[in-house]
Amino acid sequence: MIGLWDTTGNEVVKALAAERRSAGGVASGLALTLVAVVEEKKVREAEAAATIAAAAHPCRLLIVVRSDLEGRSRLDAEIVVGGRLGPAEAVVMRMYGRLALHAESVVMPLLAPDVPVVTWWHDTPPDVIANDFLGVVADRRITDSKLADDPVAALRRRADDYAPGDTDLTWTRITLWRTLVAGAFDTTEERVTGATIVAPPNDPTAALMKGWLQSRLGVEPVWEPTDRAPRMHSVQLQCANGDCVTVTRDEGTALFSRSGQEDRYMPLPKRPVGDELAEELRRLDPDQIYGDALGAMAGVPGLNARSPMRVHVWKDPALAARSGDATGAFAGPGGSAA
Structure with missing residues (x-):
């Protein structure tokens, strides 16, 4: 040096x-x-x-x-x-x-x-x-x-x-969220009719997730404020056939739930800024x-x-x-x- x-x-x-x-x-x-x-x-x-x-x-x-x-x-x-x-x-x-x-x-x-x-x-x-x-x-x-x-x-x-x-x-912080949500539709073409985001009221990741879902799916997501978690807690999508897809954060992992299927845990770590x-x-x-x-x-x-x-x-x-x-x-x- x-x-x-x-x-x-x-x-x-x-x-x-x-x-x-x-x-x-x-x-x-x-x-x-x-x-x-x-x-x-x-x-x-x-x-x-x-x-x-x-x-x-x-x-x-x-x-x-x-x-x-x-x-x-x-x-x-x-x-x-x-x-x-x-x-x-x-x-x-x-x-x-x-x-x-x-x-x-x-x-x-x-x-x-x-x-x-x-x-x-x-x-x-x-x-x-x-x-x-x-x-x-x-x-x-x-x-x-x-x-x-x-x-x-x-x-x-x-x-x-x-x-x-x-x-x-x-935007980068919701890359893994977007991957999990998008992956739910790899095997189905069902139309999404609604979405709900559970997050603190001033969470910027939830704000961008809301914008992403709106721009890609043409729906107006509902933002449910919560004090249970310091960051975005869950994203839920409602489909035209009545199915429901939910991704819920759980201590470095995500619980992936879908109607008619077994629940799965997927990685959702908090990444360093680097x-x-x-x-x-x-x-x-x-x-x-x-x-x-x-x-x-x-x-x-x-x-x-x-x-x-x-x-x-x-x-x-x-x-x-x-x-x-x-x-x-x-x-x-x-x-x-x-």
Whole structure:
């Protein structure tokens, strides 16, 4: 590991190049650049998750930590190649003062050439992703509405701000649920006439499950709030012939029940964030099924028809505070404020 304190972006680029030469083959074959935007207290969590994801998708990991926007501009950096973060080339950058508002000035020269860029916010994402240049330059953008104060409201905000290429780890967390529910119809063509979801009232996974069922089956699922479980507890589907299919969470497994058949237990583990991140990195094209589910959940149609291109809308927190403007935003070159 190389530590650079009160340094410059140019020095970071040189140090990374030197480490890559020293590492040799460890640093070859990068699949993508993963830009992780995190707050200081979550840096270790982000590193642990990225280490798991990098095992499946060798990448250049750029962790951006923005701190103390009012202080003196300073850049501290740690460079790790083939070390504690596995096969990833990693640069952890702590940015202070006005530099934190212009993180792209340091990040852009560090992007691996000729590979896609994925930006992941392991923190509350900006209300408008175009306010963060690190999201504008990305081919894929990964948020996590679970980290917001109001996760369901955060998902609705993601629908309002959606552009093809966006995704949310809430969607990834229901992959196994969706697999179990879809698998129930491998041997039947019965039409689904109704659905019921039992979950806490502010569970974002239940909100997206509701949207997914609505977009795929054309039914309006009923959400029954419960305090019995901290997460989505069960999904029940009613079929036209009177059959009922139910998937119920039970301590890392799922009880699969269907009318006229024996009950079965299927795996339904709670996965670490690194596994969820690795799953999202498998695809670098827009996820249209997610777009349909998110749009149905939020009541915002046509998400997949939107342009995947974003125009940077500059937002200055200091300017907003002085002017009393809640946005403090104005467009970058070629764009208009939204």
